[in-house]
Amino acid sequence: MSTRATSIWGWGYADKFPDTGTRRSLAEHVSPLLGGPSLEPHEPATALRLPSPRVAPPASLAALCSVDEADRAAHTYGKGYGDLVRGFHGDFSSAPDFVARPRSEEDVRAIMDWCGDHHVALIPFGGGTSVVRGVEAAIGQGFRGAVSLDLRRLDRVIEVDPISRSARIQAGATGPVLESQLASHGFTLRHFPQSFEFSTLGGWIATRAGGHFATLYTHIDDLVQSTRMLTPRGLYETRRLPASGAGPAPDRLVLGSEGTLGVITEAWVRLQSRPRFRASASVHFSEFDAAVRAVRELSQSGLHPSNCRLLDAQESFLNGVAGDGSCVLVLAFESADHPLHAWMERALAITASHGGECREGARYRSDEPGAQSRASGAAESWRSAFIEAPYLQNVMVSLGVIADTFETACTWDRFDSLHGAILEAVRGALERICGGGTVSCRFTHVYPDGPAPYYTFLGPAKRGGELEQWMALKQAASEAISAHGGTITHHHAVGRLHRPWYDRERPEPFALALKAVKGALDPQGILNPGVLVGP
Numbered sequence: 001m002s003t004r005a006t007s008i009w010g011w012g013y014a015d016k017f018p019d020t021g022t023r024r025s026l027a028e029h030v031s032p033l034l035g036g037p038s039l040e041p042h043e044p045a046t047a048l049r050l051p052s053p054r055v056a057p058p059a060s061l062a063a064l065c066s067v068d069e070a071d072r073a074a075h076t077y078g079k080g081y082g083d084l085v086r087g088f089h090g091d092f093s094s095a096p097d098f099v100a101r102p103r104s105e106e107d108v109r110a111i112m113d114w115c116g117d118h119h120v121a122l123i124p125f126g127g128g129t130s131v132v133r134g135v136e137a138a139i140g141q142g143f144r145g146a147v148s149l150d151l152r153r154l155d156r157v158i159e160v161d162p163i164s165r166s167a168r169i170q171a172g173a174t175g176p177v178l179e180s181q182l183a184s185h186g187f188t189l190r191h192f193p194q195s196f197e198f199s200t201l202g203g204w205i206a207t208r209a210g211g212h213f214a215t216l217y218t219h220i221d222d223l224v225q226s227t228r229m230l231t232p233r234g235l236y237e238t239r240r241l242p243a244s245g246a247g248p249a250p251d252r253l254v255l256g257s258e259g260t261l262g263v264i265t266e267a268w269v270r271l272q273s274r275p276r277f278r279a280s281a282s283v284h285f286s287e288f289d290a291a292v293r294a295v296r297e298l299s300q301s302g303l304h305p306s307n308c309r310l311l312d313a314q315e316s317f318l319n320g321v322a323g324d325g326s327c328v329l330v331l332a333f334e335s336a337d338h339p340l341h342a343w344m345e346r347a348l349a350i351t352a353s354h355g356g357e358c359r360e361g362a363r364y365r366s367d368e369p370g371a372q373s374r375a376s377g378a379a380e381s382w383r384s385a386f387i388e389a390p391y392l393q394n395v396m397v398s399l400g401v402i403a404d405t406f407e408t409a410c411t412w413d414r415f416d417s418l419h420g421a422i423l424e425a426v427r428g429a430l431e432r433i434c435g436g437g438t439v440s441c442r443f444t445h446v447y448p449d450g451p452a453p454y455y456t457f458l459g460p461a462k463r464g465g466e467l468e469q470w471m472a473l474k475q476a477a478s479e480a481i482s483a484h485g486g487t488i489t490h491h492h493a494v495g496r497l498h499r500p501w502y503d504r505e506r507p508e509p510f511a512l513a514l515k516a517v518k519g520a521l522d523p524q525g526i527l528n529p530g531v532l533v534g535p
C-alpha cells in the first residue's frame with residue numbers, strides 16, 4: 001500500500017497541489033477562457049471543522065476503527081466539485097462518527113450487526129472518488145450516528161481461473177493493486193476509469209462504472225461474472241456463469257446498488273489477455289456535425305474500436321490536441337491476438353468519407369520483437385491531459401473557478417436536440433450566474449444506438465457563493481438532460497446529487513419494487529440512507 005499522503009480535500013496526492021506562484025501563472029492562462037476575470041489563488045483551510053462524534057466504536061471493534069479527526073474528514077466526502085469546495089474551506093460538517101476498516105468478511109459482518117443493533121447508518125466507502133455525494137453521511141435525523149466502512153484492506157486477488165479467464169477479487173482492491181496482481185498471471189481486467197488509481201472494484205460494481213473501452217465492454221457490468229454481497233439479511237452470492245436466462249439476473253441488483261442493499265465483498269470478473277497489438281490515429285474534422293455522423297457510422301460498423309473519443313473544438317483546444325478550431329476523434333484498436341491494420345484502414349475510410357483528415361497517419365505498435373513502435377502525437381496529448389485533469393480541478397477551486405463535468409447518454413435520433421438544449425441551458429446559466437464561462441463536449445463511449453456525451457463547464461465563481469452557483473448550473477444541465485430524453489447519468493451514478501432526476505427517470509412500479517427489495521435486504525434501512533430509495 002502506498003504511504004504517499006493523499007489530499008484530505010482534493011483529488012489525489014497532496015504533493016501534487018502546485019505552490020501559489022505556479023497557480024498564479026496558471027490563472028493567467030485560464031482567465032482569457034472565461035472572459036478575463038481576475039483570478040487570485042487562495043489557500044486551503046488548515047483547520048478542519050467537524051462535529052463531535054455522536055457514537056463511539058465498541059470495545060469489540062475498537063481495533064478496526066479510527067476516531068481520528070483527519071481520518072473522519074478524509075471519509076466525509078467524495079471528489080465532486082461540491083466536495084472539493086467544502087473541504088477546501090475546512091467544512092466537514094457531515095463527517096462520519098468513526099471510520100471502520102474491516103480485514104475480513106467476518107469483520108464486515110460484525111460492524112454491520114453492531115450498526116443494526118444500535119441504529120447507526122453504515123456507509124460503504126471504496127476509494128471515496130464518488131462525484132455524486134455517494135459516500136457522504138448526510139443521513140437526516142433518524143439515526144444515532146454514521147460509520148464509514150473503508151474496504152481497502154480487502155484488496156487481494158484470491159483466485160485466478162486461467163481456463164475460463166476469470167478471477168475472484170476482493171472488493172477493496174484499487175485499480176493498480178488488482179492489475180499488478182493479475183499481471184503476474186499474464187492477465188488484465190482492462191477496466192480503466194479516469195479515477196482508476198484510487199477507485200476500487202467494489203466501488204466500480206456499486207456504481208456501474210464506465211471504463212477504458214469506448215465500445216463493446218464499456219461498463220464494469222460487462223466484466224462481472226458473479227458477485228458476493230453481505231446484507232443485513234444474510235449472504236447474497238450469485239453463481240458463476242457466462243450467461244443465464246433464468247429469470248431476472250441476481251447480479252443486476254448488486255450492480256448499481258450504491259451501497260444501499262449490502263456490502264460487496266468479492267466478485268468474480270472476466271479477464272483478458274494483455275494486448276500485444278495496438279493501432280491509434282487522430283482524425284480532424286472542421287465540423288462537429290460531420291464528426292458525429294462519422295462516429296455514428298463507426299459505432300454501427302461492427303469494428304468495435306477500443307477508443308473512439310470525439311472531442312469538440314473547445315475540448316480539443318483545452319486538452320492541447322488541436323488549436324486550429326477543429327474537432328478531433330481519438331481512435332484506437334487493440335488486440336492480444338492479431339495485427340490491426342485492416343480494422344484501422346476501414347475505420348479511416350469511414351471517417352474520410354465524412355471529411356475527416358488523419359494528418360499524421362495511423363500508428364501501429366506491437367510487442368513482438370523487432371516490431372515498429374511509435375508513440376502517437378495527439379492521442380498521447382489527450383491521454384496525459386486526461387490523467388492530469390483531476391489535479392487541475394483542485395487548482396480551479398483555489399482560483400475561484402467553478403469547474404465540473406456531467407454526462408449522459410441518448411439514442412442517436414435525439415442527440416442533436418439534446419446536445420443543443422444542453423449547450424443552450426448551460427451557456428445561459430453560465431452567463432446569468434457567473435457572467436460568462438465555457439462549456440465543451442466529448443463522447444466517452446459510443447453504442448450502435450447512441451453516444452454518451454460528456455460535458456465540462458468552467459465559470460468564474462463569486463467567492464463565498466460557489467456552492468449555490470454550482471448547484472444552479474448543475475440544475476440547469478440536469479433539467480435539460482431530463483427534458484430531452486437523456487439519462488441523468490451514463491456512469492457517474494446517482495448518489496445524493498442526482499436523486500431528484502433519477503426519481504423522475506425510473507418507472508414508478510420499478511421504484512416500488514426497489515423499495516420492497518431494500519426493505520427485504522436492509523429492513524432497518526441502515527445502509528447508505530438517502531441514496532436510490534427512501535427519504
Ligand SMILES: Cc1cc2nc3c(=O)[nH]c(=O)nc-3n(C[C@H](O)[C@H](O)[C@H](O)COP(=O)(O)OP(=O)(O)OC[C@H]3O[C@@H](n4cnc5c(N)ncnc54)[C@H](O)[C@@H]3O)c2cc1C
Binds near residue numbers: 079080128259263528
Ligand atoms: C477525477 C475523477 C474521475 C472519474 N472518472 C470516472 C470514470 O472514468 N468512470 C466512472 O464510471 N466514474 C468515474 N468517476 C466516478 C467514481 O470514480 C466512480 O463512481 C467509482 O466507481 C467509485 O469507486 P470508489 O471505489 O471510489 O467508490 P466510492 O466513491 O467509495 O463509493 C461510491 C459508491 O459505491 C458504494 N460502495 C463503494 N464500495 C462498495 C462496496 N464494496 N459495497 C457496496 N457499496 C460500495 C458507496 O457507498 C457509494 O455509494 C470519477 C471520479 C473522479 C473524482
